[in-house]
Amino acid sequence: MEATTLGVVIKAIIILAIISAIAGFGTYLERKVLAFMQRRLGPMHVGPYGLMQILADGIKLFTKEDIIPQNANRLIFALAPVITAATAFIALSAVPVFPDFTIPSWIPLLGGTFVPSIAADINIGILFVLGMMAAGLYGPLLAGMAQANKWGIIGAARTAVQFLSYEVVTGLSILAPIMIVGSLSLVDFNNYSSEHGWLMFTQPVAFVLFLIGGFAETNRTPFDLLEHEAEVVSGYATEYSGMRWGMFFIGEYANMITVSVLSAVVFMGGYNDMWFLPGWLAIILKIAFVFFLMLWVRASWPHVRPNQLMWLCWKVLMPIAVINVVVTGIVIMV
Amino acid sequence: MYEQIAFYLFSMLTVILFLITVMSKNVLYAMTSLASGMVLISGFFFILGAEFLGVVQLIVYVGAVMALYSFAMMFFDATRSIKEKNTSSALVFLLGGMSALVLVLMFAAPIFSENIQALYPMHPEAGNAQDVGIVLFTKYLIPFEVAAVMLLVAMIAGIILAGKKMDRSLTQDMSVDMEKEIMIQKDAK
Numbered sequence: 001m002e003a004t005t006l007g008v009v010i011k012a013i014i015i016l017a018i019i020s021a022i023a024g025f026g027t028y029l030e031r032k033v034l035a036f037m038q039r040r041l042g043p044m045h046v047g048p049y050g051l052m053q054i055l056a057d058g059i060k061l062f063t064k065e066d067i068i069p070q071n072a073n074r075l076i077f078a079l080a081p082v083i084t085a086a087t088a089f090i091a092l093s094a095v096p097v098f099p100d101f102t103i104p105s106w107i108p109l110l111g112g113t114f115v116p117s118i119a120a121d122i123n124i125g126i127l128f129v130l131g132m133m134a135a136g137l138y139g140p141l142l143a144g145m146a147q148a149n150k151w152g153i154i155g156a157a158r159t160a161v162q163f164l165s166y167e168v169v170t171g172l173s174i175l176a177p178i179m180i181v182g183s184l185s186l187v188d189f190n191n192y193s194s195e196h197g198w199l200m201f202t203q204p205v206a207f208v209l210f211l212i213g214g215f216a217e218t219n220r221t222p223f224d225l226l227e228h229e230a231e232v233v234s235g236y237a238t239e240y241s242g243m244r245w246g247m248f249f250i251g252e253y254a255n256m257i258t259v260s261v262l263s264a265v266v267f268m269g270g271y272n273d274m275w276f277l278p279g280w281l282a283i284i285l286k287i288a289f290v291f292f293l294m295l296w297v298r299a300s301w302p303h304v305r306p307n308q309l310m311w312l313c314w315k316v317l318m319p320i321a322v323i324n325v326v327v328t329g330i331v332i333m334v
Numbered sequence: 335m336y337e338q339i340a341f342y343l344f345s346m347l348t349v350i351l352f353l354i355t356v357m358s359k360n361v362l363y364a365m366t367s368l369a370s371g372m373v374l375i376s377g378f379f380f381i382l383g384a385e386f387l388g389v390v391q392l393i394v395y396v397g398a399v400m401a402l403y404s405f406a407m408m409f410f411d412a413t414r415s416i417k418e419k420n421t422s423s424a425l426v427f428l429l430g431g432m433s434a435l436v437l438v439l440m441f442a443a444p445i446f447s448e449n450i451q452a453l454y455p456m457h458p459e460a461g462n463a464q465d466v467g468i469v470l471f472t473k474y475l476i477p478f479e480v481a482a483v484m485l486l487v488a489m490i491a492g493i494i495l496a497g498k499k500m501d502r503s504l505t506q507d508m509s510v511d512m513e514k515e516i517m518i519q520k521d522a523k
Binding site (some may be wrong): 153286 | 393
């Protein structure tokens with residue numbers, strides 16, 4: 001079925017609404033998971049079992065005073081959070097988030113509209129997503145440079161270091177699956193794994209490397225150098241308050257979801273039916289598992305220093321990724 | 335119609351952003367407008383249907399400008415304007431105008447000639463990345479390999495320039511090592 005303009009617009013609104021809601025709910029999940037792993041209770045007071053905590057947090061974020069420091073570059077300072085949030089959602093426009101569906105015809109105005117699973121179905125989906133997520137790092141970089149704060153500058157410098165480290169690993173690790181499938185389209189990855197099984201088992205090295213790169217890309221804990229409270233106060237977000245800080249937060253959680261979707265579609269079989277599970281439930285479970293993995297790792301390991309990150313990426317992971325690409329090439333040729 | 339709207343929007347924004355890059359005295363404005371201009375240029379590739387080139391433009395320039403930012407961070411105070419030293423604005427104007435004129439003539443020439451035609455037409459069924467790959471590894475193999483060798487040379491040169499004394503730690507006390515070295519030299523004598 002052909003995607004109409006109206007369908008794409010509806011899809012975009014759905015992605016914006018649902019993903020920002022999930023991003024908010026993700027903070028609750030993160031606090032609960034971390035709490036249980038550390039034998040605490042986590043948020044318990046607002047609503048039953050602390051479920052309304054997200055509402056309280058939202059009210060706090062919206063009503064907090066919005067402060068711009070005196071010597072800051074006001075325009076760039078205001079622009080930076082928007083870059084983070086916008087690029088996170090633009091990246092989501094090229095990944096399949098929910099399955100196709102048609103709006104039932106009893107709904108007035110919109111009845112019968114076909115809503116595609118991917119908002120922008122381009123042939124080079126995977127590169128577009130990675131490029132857009134890379135562009136998202138301009139948010140922390142500009143924020144750190146614009147706020148006239150030394151912790152901010154350190155946060156911005158760490159952003160540049162982190163970007164230059166992980167970018168090579170992510171690109172090279174995803175190259176081997178691309179060589180096997182022979183396409184850059186995420187739909188082709190999905191179709192390949194329905195015929196030949198999950199790429200996770202034929203490309204285990206690439207899967208692990210991609211996960212490590214994804215952790216660095218989303219600033220998850222082993223690599224959360226940009227705003228590590230114990231070292232640089234809050235890094236690039238030191239001077240931010242209220243909704244501007246909230247936009248950084250939403251962007252970060254949307255990026256986590258994007259990385260989860262990418263690893264689910266590329267390495268874990270995508271939205272194909274699995275045993276008795278229908279496809280849409282299978283992919284939601286996979287995405288939830290990768291999301292849970294990120295929280296699990298955060299609860300288990302301390303974070304690394306910037307020089308350790310560079311050492312890891314350039315001296316360990318990059319050679320492994322190159323060897324993986326060469327071996328994959330030889331296997332394909334033979 | 336959407337394509338025309340998108341084209342005029344992108345071209346207007348690109349020109350404005352690159353003007354800011356040239357005119358602005360604040361390094362933060364200049365770098366930000368450069369980066370966003372580069373990202374907007376990838377929009378033109380998407381309009382033309384060259385999706386692969388568009389994404390490559392996005393990835394390459396996002397990374398490249400990010401490296402430029404780190405230099406700007408080291409050399410300038412990003413929140414203040416920079417005082418520029420212009421020796422002769424007439425000369426700058428003349429040279430800039432001349433090169434702009436040459437560029438306009440170069441890019442306007444194909445409009446007036448009838449001989450222009452696509453030597454390697456696209457195959458819509460194969461996709462963009464495959465087309466680029468086929469042309470790159472048949473017709474343009476030698477330029478491709480030469481570029482690869484040049485990049486290798488640049489990488490080795492970079493490692494040699496930056497790699498002096500990389501076996502030593504910058505944070506540890508150097509004086510202990512220096513004393514040991516002096517002792518060794520004395521012993522050798």
